[in-house]
Every structure is written in C-alpha cells, then in structure tokens.
Amino acid sequence: MRESKMSSENRYIEDLTVGERWVSEPVVVSADDITQFGRLYDPQPFHVDSELAAQGPFGGLIASGWHLAAIAMRLSVEARSFGGTPIIGAGVDELRWLQPVRPGDVVTLEREFIEITPPRSNRDRGTVRSRMTMRNQRNEPVMTLQAIGKIPTRPQ
C-alpha cells in the first residue's frame, strides 16, 4: 500500500495509483457541531435538541449522517492530496451509516483508490473511485462509501 504525500504539488490522474491510501487526522465531533448542522439541514429532534434526543430512539444527540459525509469531504479537501487540483465529485455509491456518532466522539477518515479510469480520448478528466471509511475512537466503522471523482489530466 502506498501512502499519499501531503503536498502542495498539483497531482493529476496520471499520478495516481490503485491501492494508494491515506488516513486523516482525528476530528472531534462536538454537540455544537451536531446541532448547528442539524438546525440547518436535518432538523430532527435527535440532531438538534439534547433533551428531546434523550427520550428519542438513540437515547441522546447523534450527528446527522449527512453531517458525517460533509466532514469526510472537508477532511478530503484539507488533506490536499491533489495539491491545488480541484476535487470534482461525480457521485457516490454504497454510502452506509453503520453506527451513531455522539457528542465528543473522535472520527478519522481512511481513503483508498480502488479504481482509476483514464479519460476518454476527447475528455480532459479521468475518474477515480475511492473507498472511504470513517471510524470512531473505538476503531468501529461509522460510515463507509465509494466516492467517484473527476480528476484532470496533466496539462501539456
């Protein structure tokens, strides 16, 4: 397995290898983060109100699954694995939420390139499929997904 470089050097589709792997820094998910996202995008009691959440199906606040997906995106961008090359998302397959994430939980994101498709002859972007796994502080997977990204070819 190859580790991604943390670098400001721009990387293009030709520079990527199947099996290349990267793990993020850990991130604490706070109660404030959970309720802020919940109020804006997923206003259900168990994402926005700790008292109502205590009586709800999870016995307390949990992060919206879309919040976890958004945190995974932020970690991917901040890693600058592609330098300044834009990460353009084409889609996602097999996104699964496996465990609740509660206030104070610490998550890390693991990413591995599992498929690299060069551009068709008339296109300037190829496709990279990445398997992403978010884990909590007990090393339990809380979310898995496959991200499909469009990555440019190296400028001539």
Add this chain to the structure above:
Amino acid sequence: MRESKMSSENRYIEDLTVGERWVSEPVVVSADDITQFGRLYDPQPFHVDSELAAQGPFGGLIASGWHLAAIAMRLSVEARSFGGTPIIGAGVDELRWLQPVRPGDVVTLEREFIEITPPRSNRDRGTVRSRMTMRNQRNEPVMTLQAIGKIPTRPQ
C-alpha cells in the same frame, strides 16, 4: 401515482405504498448559502470565493454536491411526510451530481417510494427505498439518489 399527505399524523411502515410520490416546495440556493456550506465542509475555491471561482473550472461559484444532499435532507424532514416518526437513514445508493447549481438557482426535490421491505420478525423497523431527484428551475435534474430509510412499525 399517489401523492403523500402533508400531515402531522404519524405514519409507519405499514402505511406506505410503492409509487407514493411527493414534490417539495421550490428553494432558492443563494451565494451566501453556497459559501457558508463551502467554508464549513467543502473549502474549495469554486464553493467559497466568487472571484477565484470565476477563473475556475465552472466559471463561477457552484454549490457543493454535499450541500445539495443536505438541502434534500432538509426538504424531506420539513415535509413531515411521516408526521413525527423519525427518518433514520441507513444509506444511499447511486448518488449522482449531474449539473452545477449556481447562486440564485431554484431547486425542487421529487421523491418516490420504489421498494418497501417489512421488518424481519424480530425487528421493529422496516426499510423504505426512495428515488430522489433534485431539479433546477429549467427542470433539469441536478442530482439523483436512492435513499434507504428505516421506518418503524405501528406501535401495538
């Protein structure tokens, strides 16, 4: 096709029918919404800075794909199609971002139940698979996905 009722009545897995369909109210996606989400969760130039975005791959600001997914979640929650019954996401399949969404674009979400699986005998939640399509003001699909939700059975 059956239309969902907008109601505060709680609805359970037994109350849902394949083919039931619902369309949201339209929502304007503003430049402020785009950059707010971008700064928090997808800090790439074309989501956070209109001047840099103008020189980037989309010729201007566009919404993060995860922002569109989060808006779809909010519209689903606000519809209260299940009354007070919680919408618990198990996962998403075949999420695709098809067109950029730019400041001032107006999006609507369309949802149809395509598969309903009763709970296994020892479980108190069944599974509903919904096809969701977000469209812009030109009726072009900008995002499609299949959401897998866990919905409780009617309390005895």
